[in-house]
Every structure is written in structure tokens, then in C-alpha cells.
Amino acid sequence: MPKSWLDRIELGLIFALSGFVFWPNAISSIGLILLLTIRIIRVKKTAFPKLHDYWLLAPAVVLILAWGFHGFAADGQRELQLWLTWIAAFIYFKSSPFKAQFSKSFVLLSFIQALVVLIYFTFAEPMSGLGFSHQFREVISSTFHVHPTFLSTAWIWAAFICFTQLTLSLRNKVLMGSILIFMAFMAGGRMPLIATFIVLLIYILFQIKSTKAKIITASSALLLALLNIFFNPVFSERMNELNALDTSYEEGQMLSSTELRLGIWKCSISSIEENWLFGVGPGNTRQVLDNCYASYKQVEFFETEFNTHNQYMHFWLSSGFLGFTALIGVFLFLLIFAWKHQNLPLLYFTIFFGIICLTENYFSRQFGMMFGAFFFFSYFYSTRQVK
Secondary structure (H helix, E strand, C coil): CCHHHHHHHHHHHHHHHCCCCCCCHHHHHHHHHHHHHHHHHHHHHHHCCCHHHHHHHHHHHHHHHHHHHCCCCHHHHHHHHHHHHHHHHHHHHHHCCCHHHHHHHHHHHHHHHHHHHHHHHHHCHHHCCCCCCHHHHHHHHHHHCCCHHHHHHHHHHHHHHHHHCCCCCHHHHHHHHHHHHHHHHHHCCHHHHHHHHHHHHHHHHHHCCCHHHHHHHHHHHHHHHHHHHHHCHHHHHHHHHHCCCCCCCCCCCCCCHHHHHHHHHHHHHHHHHHCCCCCCCCCCHHHHHHHHHHHHCCHHHHCCCCCCCCHHHHHHHHHHHHHHHHHHHHHHHHHHHHHHCCCHHHHHHHHHHHHHCCCCCHHHCHHHHHHHHHHHHHHHCCCCCCC
């Protein structure tokens, strides 16, 4: 098959893969497998990373060891399978010539996805009076079968790429970026918005030279943050919860989302303290946490599956101190590598992803694994910014 046709096929698959946020899991997985197969066929042995890069697979290796050490729990297999995505992305993006195209396509498809959701809520008769509320998140989840926090994460990162990495006309940047930001606010993910604000401040410090431009950009970011805090019900609700915390967890107490989250973290920490060295093994964390939740005598902790809601604590609980160290080590290495090589997209993404992992187990969901793996490795193996 001529090289030009292979290029077109690979570009088409890259475009499809960049829409992973909305696609069914199988479509994205098949697309990644096809891309990896094409890369290996085209460049053979040079498709594989150099030996000194393989330590980026350390978290997956430690998880596998912990899984075996603790008896190969059946539920652990599901989590470990997700790391195949990490490994495939690690190999594919090493030699892929289409890293920039992936980011561009991600922004375009995220914009289209945001438009689709916006149009749905604008014209769908059942939602005509919905407004800007927490119910918006519930309807997104039930209608589009995507967690609203994940949409917020994807759309706000797409907006950041649009404004800071793509070469577009100002009109197009404002159009695409503003819709992505607005819809990310509507989706209501708090930590992704906080993480983006922090990353944007670092971007202003490092990459904007004009003092006037720094002031304007920082003021605009601060204004957006304040508007979100005061007018986004999801944020204002959390602020009100912080002012009325009650962590006594008495029977019959109606828990706020903040009190529920604090209870989860309390059990996560106590479970880690009891198993700090070797952890409990992938697939066993839920039972350990449920045993702790039972001490609260609160039915809210059993209405759904509550994991640690913190990626770092999950790694420590599931694979012990070695697993926690491996995860932190990878993040620190990526930060140091990005700073040393002035790979600023990698620097910003590592900070962004590291922050959002404070409140979600992203590596325990296909969206989180794909989102992290695709951008970590497309940036890691790129020596230039997206143009």
C-alpha cells in the first residue's frame, strides 16, 4: 500500500481517536490498536521506545506485582486492563508523526461535542426551563452517558490548548475557546477549573512577555474564576457546604457532598495507615473501604461505589508504598524533563493532571487513562509546541 494511503488512514484514525471522550470504549480501544499496528508495520523496531524510557511503565508493573502478591483478585483485572492503554500510547506516540494533529483534532472534536450538548439543552423541550443548575450535570450523565466532570476536564483542557498552543485567528480562538469554557463551567467540574486557573497563571508567568498583556490575561482569568464561584450553583453549593460541615456521621444524618467526600478520604487514609507498606492489592480496595464506611452507619456511603476519590491514595492503598512512589516518581520525572527541555505543553499538562488527580481516580476509568496517556506521551515525545 502506498505511503500516502497509509498516512491518510493513520490521520483518519488519529482524528477518530481524538474524540475518545464521547465514543463508546470499544471504538477508542480498537482505534488505538489499529494505530499501534500501523506504526509497528511502518517503522518496525524503531517504533518501540528506548530502554531508558520504559521506567514510565513502573506504576503498571507495580500494580501487577501487587495484584499477584494479594491473590489475583477478580475485580483487579478490570483496573489492570486499563493500563494496556497506557502501554499502547507509550509505544504509539514515540514514533507517530501526527502528535500535533491529535491535539488539533482533540480541540476541534471537543468544540463540536460542546456545541452538540449546548444545542441539545437549547432546543430539547424537556430541558427548556433547566437553567444553570446542578440538574444540568445529571441530565448530561443520563442523556450522553458521560460523566460531567470528565466533560469539564476535556473541554477546559481543549480551551487551554486552543488559546495557548494553536495558531488560529483571534476570532476563531475566541469563538471556540469561549464556548468550550462556558460548557466546561456548565458541566460543573470544580477541580478541572481550579487546575486550569493555576496552570493559566503559570503560563502567564512563563510565556507572556508584555506586562500589560500579563495584567489583562490574569485579570480576565480572575474575573472568569470569580464569576464561576459566585454564579455557578455547583461551586456556590460547595462553598455553602464548607460553612456548615458536620463530620460526626451520626445515624440518620443527611450528608452534603463535601461531608461525604471527607468521610471517603478519612476511610482512605485510615485504610492506608493499616496497609501502608504492601497495600491491599488491585480489586480489594472497595471491600476494605466498605468495611470502614460501615462504621459510619450512613446509607449514603453505600448508594454507589465510592473509591478513594484521590488517585494518589488509591495507588497507595492498592499497591502499597512502592506503588505510590512509582506514581509520584513518574509525575516528578515528567515535570523535571519538561522543565529541562522547555517542553512547556508537557509541563502544563503534568501540573493540570496532577492537580485533578487530587479528587478523582482518573487511572481507574477509561476516559482518565486515555486522557492522561494520550497527552502525556504525545507531549513527552514531542520537542516542539503544537503549531
